[in-house]
Amino acid sequence: MSIQLNEICKAFGRFQALKSVNLTIAEGEFVAILGPSGCGKTTLLRMLAGFEQPSSGEIRIQDKVVASAHGLTPPEKRRIGMVFQNFALWPHMNVYEHVQFPIRNHKETPSSIREHEDKRIKDVLELVGLSHLSKRMPHELSGGQKQRVAIARAIASEPSLLLMDEPLSSLDAMLRMDMRREIQSVHRKTRSAIVYVTHDQSEALAMADRIIVMKDGQIEQAGTPEEIYLYPQTEFVAKFVSKSNLVHGQWTPNGFFPDGAETGLPWTGEKISPYFKENGTYPVRPDQFELASDSTAGLQGTVANVQFQGKEFIYDIQSGAQQLEVVSPVPLQIGDTVTLSIPLQKPVKEKSYV
Structure with a gap:
């Protein structure tokens, strides 16, 4: 029927x-x-x-x-x-x-x-x-x-x-x-x-x-x-369903460069809704981030809060003016300095802003 x-x-x-x-x-x-x-x-x-x-x-x-x-x-x-x-x-x-x-x-x-x-x-x-x-x-x-x-x-x-x-x-x-x-x-x-x-x-x-x-x-x-x-199409869907962080930055023909990133590693723009590109943001789910403590290739931040969940931790990461939620199995302490990145990114030689 x-x-x-x-x-x-x-x-x-x-x-x-x-x-x-x-x-x-x-x-x-x-x-x-x-x-x-x-x-x-x-x-x-x-x-x-x-x-x-x-x-x-x-x-x-x-x-x-x-x-x-x-x-x-x-x-x-x-x-x-x-x-x-x-x-x-x-x-x-x-x-x-x-x-x-x-x-x-x-x-x-x-x-x-x-x-x-x-x-x-x-x-x-x-x-x-x-x-x-x-x-x-x-x-x-x-x-x-x-x-x-x-x-x-x-x-x-x-x-x-x-x-x-x-x-x-x-x-x-x-x-x-x-x-x-x-x-x-x-x-x-x-x-x-x-x-x-x-x-x-x-x-x-x-x-x-x-x-x-x-x-x-x-x-x-x-x-x-x-x-x-x-693949959320709007900010509301990204936040309500995926619990995504909306990272601010600049979109270029090569991809997305988050504000505060130390190097020119772009985040791919494939399948990202035009809504986010028009608003200078990139939706990142808490489980999508990769955490590292020994790299400068990415978005710098400091651990502001930790919640233990058995096989993983829920972190609040302060990065510049933004507070980002990250889910990771990597054990960290409050105050630790970390680098956030999106896996499988391709490096480029320079930024070419539109």
Whole structure:
């Protein structure tokens, strides 16, 4: 089931929550909507679900208009499943009954599932690892088990589109890692399209086929996790997703020369967005820097802070007026003088500024 959003706008009074959003979601695709609070990602999800109506533009599912300024197809007629941030389980229903509910009540549930209800429920519970807990009540379940129930309920009627609104934000760190694997497994086995809203960059990078980065109600950048992480197109994406340092300097035909570098070793400009070249900056991820204490070929700095992280250290390096974050396995002390460089750079004989 393909989904198209065409020029979607949404206003709440004078506040413009969404501004001309265009997006296509392919059948079976896992799309993560990533952005900070207030960027419009949950409003976008609610429109896909049928809870909100666009102020302008239209949403098409299988080339049928389901939402526009003139009309709205209700959620129960869209063949969707939804997983909420707070689980939203009913306290008077056991696990089996939660999975049974959408099969009996969703108008778009296929007849093949309705006619074999018990088998479908058992298959879904087995898929999420809850077969042995089918008679448990919500208050008898752990946080991870409750989230599995929410996922099982969402996929029970075999939706073509599964919507997830920050489903792991209320879980602890270890449990979130486990649930990521569960959601990926469910996606592989059901092949439903998934739209997954999150503000957690690691979740989006780990699970999605494609990431949509949003800012101020608009799409800032869309691409594969690798494209978004390695090749940000704007300062916002570079900082929000890659946690990049924006090093100041000068762009030349030969590459980038950072301010404060002792020698003329340029940093390559391949695949760097024109945005950064126009603004005299270069995005460098914390793990991209090479640290050395016995070289002058690079950007000079002093260790201002150290955080030990087991197999690596997180350093704050003061270089001129800039403070840069660097992740490295090299052990250093506060006050040490270091040189920062980007690996695999090619030396040039002289600077030739444009």
